[in-house]
Amino acid sequence: MTGTTNPDQVDDALELARRREAETPSSRVERFGPDRALMLDCGDVLDHWQIAYQTYGTLNADKSNAVLICHALTGDQHVHNTHPVTAKPGWWNLMVGPGKPIDTDRFFVICANVLGGCLGTTGPASINPATGRVYGLDFPVVTIPDMVRSQVALVDHLGIKQLFLVIGGSMGGMQVLDWAAHWPDKVFAAMPIATGARHSSQNIAFHEVGRQAVMADPDWRGGRYDEAGISPKKGLAVARMAAHITYMSELSLHQKFGRRLQDREAITFGFDSDFQIESYLRHQGTSFVDRFDANSYLYVTRAMDYFDLAAEHGGVLAKAFAGTKTRFCVMSFTSDWLFPTVQSREVVHALNAAGASVSFSEIVSDFGHDAFLLDEPEMLAIARGFINSAARARGLGATP
Amino acid sequence: MTVAADPRLTIHPASDSNTRVDLEVIAQLVEPGSRVLDVGCGNGELLQLLAETRGVDGRGIELSQKGVNGCVARGLSVIQGDADRDLVYYTDQSFDYVILSQTLQATQAPKEVIKHLLRIGRRVIISLPNFGHYGFRLQILFRGRMPVSKFLSYSWYDTPNIHFCTIRDFIELTKEPDVNAEMEKAMALNAWGQKMWLNAPWWFWNLFGEQAVFVLKGRLSHPASSG
Numbered sequence: 001m002t003g004t005t006n007p008d009q010v011d012d013a014l015e016l017a018r019r020r021e022a023e024t025p026s027s028r029v030e031r032f033g034p035d036r037a038l039m040l041d042c043g044d045v046l047d048h049w050q051i052a053y054q055t056y057g058t059l060n061a062d063k064s065n066a067v068l069i070c071h072a073l074t075g076d077q078h079v080h081n082t083h084p085v086t087a088k089p090g091w092w093n094l095m096v097g098p099g100k101p102i103d104t105d106r107f108f109v110i111c112a113n114v115l116g117g118c119l120g121t122t123g124p125a126s127i128n129p130a131t132g133r134v135y136g137l138d139f140p141v142v143t144i145p146d147m148v149r150s151q152v153a154l155v156d157h158l159g160i161k162q163l164f165l166v167i168g169g170s171m172g173g174m175q176v177l178d179w180a181a182h183w184p185d186k187v188f189a190a191m192p193i194a195t196g197a198r199h200s201s202q203n204i205a206f207h208e209v210g211r212q213a214v215m216a217d218p219d220w221r222g223g224r225y226d227e228a229g230i231s232p233k234k235g236l237a238v239a240r241m242a243a244h245i246t247y248m249s250e251l252s253l254h255q256k257f258g259r260r261l262q263d264r265e266a267i268t269f270g271f272d273s274d275f276q277i278e279s280y281l282r283h284q285g286t287s288f289v290d291r292f293d294a295n296s297y298l299y300v301t302r303a304m305d306y307f308d309l310a311a312e313h314g315g316v317l318a319k320a321f322a323g324t325k326t327r328f329c330v331m332s333f334t335s336d337w338l339f340p341t342v343q344s345r346e347v348v349h350a351l352n353a354a355g356a357s358v359s360f361s362e363i364v365s366d367f368g369h370d371a372f373l374l375d376e377p378e379m380l381a382i383a384r385g386f387i388n389s390a391a392r393a394r395g396l397g398a399t400p
Numbered sequence: 401m402t403v404a405a406d407p408r409l410t411i412h413p414a415s416d417s418n419t420r421v422d423l424e425v426i427a428q429l430v431e432p433g434s435r436v437l438d439v440g441c442g443n444g445e446l447l448q449l450l451a452e453t454r455g456v457d458g459r460g461i462e463l464s465q466k467g468v469n470g471c472v473a474r475g476l477s478v479i480q481g482d483a484d485r486d487l488v489y490y491t492d493q494s495f496d497y498v499i500l501s502q503t504l505q506a507t508q509a510p511k512e513v514i515k516h517l518l519r520i521g522r523r524v525i526i527s528l529p530n531f532g533h534y535g536f537r538l539q540i541l542f543r544g545r546m547p548v549s550k551f552l553s554y555s556w557y558d559t560p561n562i563h564f565c566t567i568r569d570f571i572e573l574t575k576e577p578d579v580n581a582e583m584e585k586a587m588a589l590n591a592w593g594q595k596m597w598l599n600a601p602w603w604f605w606n607l608f609g610e611q612a613v614f615v616l617k618g619r620l621s622h623p624a625s626s627g
Contacts, residue, residue: 052458080531157421313501319492327477329472345481348479349489352479352489352490353490355477355494357477357478358477358479359468359476359477359478360468360478360479360480360481361465361468361469361472361480362480363465364465374520378465378469381469381473382469382472384473385469385472385473385474386472386473386474389472389473389474389475390475392475393475
């Protein structure tokens with residue numbers, strides 16, 4: 001955008017940082033070989049793969065205080081530290097930290113970059129060991145259960161038999177549900193937030209718009225842009241702009257921007273960004289491409305589209321949770337139209353039918369889907385109450 | 401729903417500190433170690449009492465955010481929802497007891513709610529305020545105004561309590577063919593929530609009982625009708 005003295009140089013520096021993070025992340029990373037090959041839902045096997053992650057706090061002697069945070073579509077493992085590419089603060093500092101609901105003075109917090117991501121865990125931006133080239137579209141299509149399998153390998157590697165808590169919003173919430181359904185003995189407590197047990201038709205539709213925007217950019221080059229030293233920035237920015245609208249509510253857009261004009265007194269009768277909302281979306285788009293790989297965006301959105309936890313149980317979601325001993329706390333937000341409350345209620349009804357211990361709250365919020373990332377006091381209060389009571393039940397001592 | 405506050409809490413505005421006597425009466429009706437669903441569980445006072453004194457595996461449904469937050473912080477499993485809308489999702493005979501404490505009068509369709517309760521629970525415990533109490537009768541008789549008491553403090557136009565009944569009304573409802581509940585126990589409580597003279601006739605309870613507590617059992621067979 002305008003205002004920077006030497007935008008090309010800045011962009012290149014960010015681009016270089018992003019590419020470096022994909023292969024040699026600045027966070028911790030575990031590399032696995034054929035002895036811990038990753039079997040994927042599509043039938044492929046990754047026999048050389050890595051998972052990048054951050055940890056905060058200290059693992060206790062009996063390894064019972066581990067919390068796994070699952071990040072959303074365009075999130076990453078940098079939940080509570082300065083981001084290595086953007087230099088922004090951790091994305092969930094409101095929830096995680098000393099004295100926060102996920103108290104790093106009490107818990108050992110793990111957050112891993114998802115499989116198919118671009119910040120250090122194996123994905124389309126990684127080097128394919130078979131060819132020595134960047135994977136691009138040669139990377140197998142991964143699913144939410146595949147992402148969880150990679151996290152299971154990491155948790156096993158850390159010697160943790162059972163996670164005290166698995167928590168996440170949106171796509172992170174899908175992973176939480178998958179953990180609880182497929183690895184019930186490894187999850188003491190689960191908090192899926194602003195999510196659902198399957199991606200809706202409307203959500204798949206929005207993702208398809210985003211993918212088509214990426215692939216329509218001539219710089220995408222069939223996914224081989226990396227070798228040409230370019231990337232489909234315009235297409236990815238448009239994808240992000242469209243997606244970003246779905247993360248907000250009409251009310252929050254109205255309150256934040258209304259029809260206010262951007263740095264001008266009157267409309268210009270042109271296609272420059274007259275309105276603040278246009279300027280805001282353009283900024284969201286352009287800043288996103290600096291930190292995210294376009295092919296990763298295709299893969300991770302696809303993983304969400306394919307998610308349908310009830311499918312393997314003949315459409316009966318309750319069967320996915322049969323006999324579970326995990327205690328659940330499900331939350332949704334009134335103004336979230338991407339994962340509306342009805343989808344959380346479906347999960348809750350299934351958990352009820354399975355006889356699970358479940359709490360559910362629909363938080364009144366104007367922030368839309370993004371509410372789970374924002375300062376929403378009721379959400380933070382419920383999280384604190386649930387986590388503290390679960391910690392008591394797990395014998396993790398009194399609240400300090 | 402337009403009911404903003406938890407009706408149970410608002411019926412007893414000054415009862416936050418000590419365990420309400422009527423809750424203890426209800427708790428004594430529950431077999432230890434059973435599975436309990438408390439519909440309209442407020443801040444979880446009864447569920448916690450049941451967990452601590454009867455070792456029950458409890459679940460709750462509560463409408464208000466404040467109530468849900470309080471329950472979750474106590475470590476209770478509570479779902480934000482209401483009796484009119486959410487009972488349909490509970491499977492047949494999935495709880496030993498379903499409790500509806502001071503909530504029936506705030507539901508949209510009390511009869512449907514009771515039918516669901518009888519379907520979900522092997523036993524149903526219902527407590528309700530008695531609109532046949534002599535104090536209310538006197539207010540209508542002498543003031544010609546809708547009754548208001550310290551116990552039921554709302555005016556007619558803003559009360560969440562939209563379906564009042566007397567003890568006699570309720571007993572008649574349980575006998576209707578599509579409800580057909582077996583009355584296992586019944587008791588009236590006085591203004592202090594204490595049990596009244598057990599051998600008193602119904603008319604006495606209906607006149608002097610401020611609340612009543614019933615233990616019901618379904619007689620109808622319930623084919624798997626819920627999801």
